[in-house]
Structure formats: C-alpha cells, structure tokens
Amino acid sequence: DTEVTQTPKHLVMGMTNKKSLKCEQHMGHRAMYWYKQKAKKPPELMFVYSYEKLSINESVPSRFSPECPNSSLLNLHLHALQPEDSALYLCASSSAGIDIQYFGAGTRLSVL
Amino acid sequence: SQQGEEDPQALSIQEGENATMNCSYKTSINNLQWYRQNSGRGLVHLILIRSNEREKHSGRLRVTLDTSKKSSSLLITASRAADTASYFCATAYTGGFKTIFGAGTRLFVKA
Numbered sequence: 001d002t003e004v005t006q007t008p009k010h011l012v013m014g015m016t017n018k019k020s021l022k023c024e025q026h027m028g029h030r031a032m033y034w035y036k037q038k039a040k041k042p043p044e045l046m047f048v049y050s051y052e053k054l055s056i057n058e059s060v061p062s063r064f065s066p067e068c069p070n071s072s073l074l075n076l077h078l079h080a081l082q083p084e085d086s087a088l089y090l091c092a093s094s095s096a097g098i099d100i101q102y103f104g105a106g107t108r109l110s111v112l
Numbered sequence: 113s114q115q116g117e118e119d120p121q122a123l124s125i126q127e128g129e130n131a132t133m134n135c136s137y138k139t140s141i142n143n144l145q146w147y148r149q150n151s152g153r154g155l156v157h158l159i160l161i162r163s164n165e166r167e168k169h170s171g172r173l174r175v176t177l178d179t180s181k182k183s184s185s186l187l188i189t190a191s192r193a194a195d196t197a198s199y200f201c202a203t204a205y206t207g208g209f210k211t212i213f214g215a216g217t218r219l220f221v222k223a
C-alpha cells in the first residue's frame with residue numbers, strides 16, 4: 001500500500017474558525033511533510049517530522065500548528081487564517097529524509 | 113531561493129512527439145527527483161537519479177544528470193495526451209530532510 005490519505009478533500013473556513021487537516025500513511029515511513037501549494041507554483045515546504053519529532057519548520061506563521069500523534073498520522077491545525085492562506089495543502093511521507101516522497105491528493109483550502 | 117529551476121515554463125506539443133524539460137540547481141545534491149502533478153492533485157514520483165549516476169531510464173522516461181553543470185533533463189518519448197501535466201524536479205542535499213522543488217514545467221500534449 002503506497003497510499004497517503006488526506007482529509008478533508010475540500011475545506012472552506014472563515015478567518016475566526018479553527019479546523020484541522022489530517023494525513024495518514026501505513027507504509028512505515030518515518031518522515032512526514034506538510035507542503036503548501038499556490039496555483040501554478042511548486043509545493044513549498046512547511047514542516048518536516050522525523051520519527052514523530054518536528055525537525056524542520058520553515059518559518060511558518062503560528063496560525064499553522066502541526067502535530068504528529070504517532071508514526072502514521074500527521075495533523076495540521078489551523079486557526080485565525082488569512083485569505084492569502086487559501087491554497088492546496090499537501091501531505092507526503094518518505095522512508096528517509098531525502099528519499100522518494102509519496103504524496104496525498106491534498107486538501108483544497110479556501111479562507112473567506 | 114529554490115534549489116531547482118526549470119525551463120521551459122510551459123511546453124505544448126503534438127501527440128507522438130518527444131518532450132524535453134530541463135532543471136538547474138545551485139548546490140551539491142545527494143539526488144535529484146522528478147515528479148508529475150495532474151491539475152490540482154497530489155504529486156506522483158517518476159524517477160530518482162543519484163549524484164553518482166549520469167543517466168536513468170524508466171519506460172518512456174529518460175533522465176540525465178550533469179553534476180558539473182548542476183543540471184538535469186527529463187525526456188518523455190512518444191508523448192500521449194495523458195502526459196499532460198506539470199512536471200517538477202526536486203533536489204535533495206546530503207544531511208538534510210529537505211527536498212526543494214523547482215518552478216515546474218507545464219506540459220500540454222495535443223491529441
């Protein structure tokens with residue numbers, strides 16, 4: 001099973017809402033990633049977890065809060081987002097930090 | 113700045129023709145990867161080439177790597193309409209967890 005599952009597929013939220021994005025993989029991968037992608041742009045790395053510990057935070061605003069409850073799950077908690085945060089949020093996993101990454105289908109987020 | 117830059121930004125070809133995309137990067141790498149993304153979907157890994165390799169094939173894909181020029185190319189032979197997608201190179205450097213994506217090439221294959 002080489003699948004990374006992201007939920008929800010679409011999310012619309014107001015600037016005062018709190019929501020969470022979820023990501024799950026069962027490949028035994030120990031590295032998991034969150035990316036943000038705007039239209040016609042490449043994915044931009046937000047966070048990297050390695051062995052369930054946050055190893056990279058690419059200076060992401062605190063309104064984005066990642067969490068890795070166990071080796072299979074990755075969450076991204078959202079609070080007080082801005083309209084410019086509207087984007088496709090992609091989760092990925094890999095067996096090692098610089099190995100092939102397997103991506104989920106993404107969550108299309110719209111902030112109103 | 114991004115590790116990998118790609119050209120062309122967009123490419124439109126007829127079905128059956130070959131498509132070539134180029135990627136340049138700035139620092140020493142451990143490996144270089146190519147990914148495909150269909151519109152609004154997740155990325156799919158195509159091929160990985162390590163820094164000590166010069167060429168790699170996978171089906172209709174051929175990737176070359178020139179570490180002296182810090183560049184790579186992806187060739188898709190006998191293209192099909194289903195190859196229409198965005199293609200990204202991604203570079204990974206030794207000792208890090210980061211894979212940095214290039215700007216991407218949008219390929220359109222006309223049937």
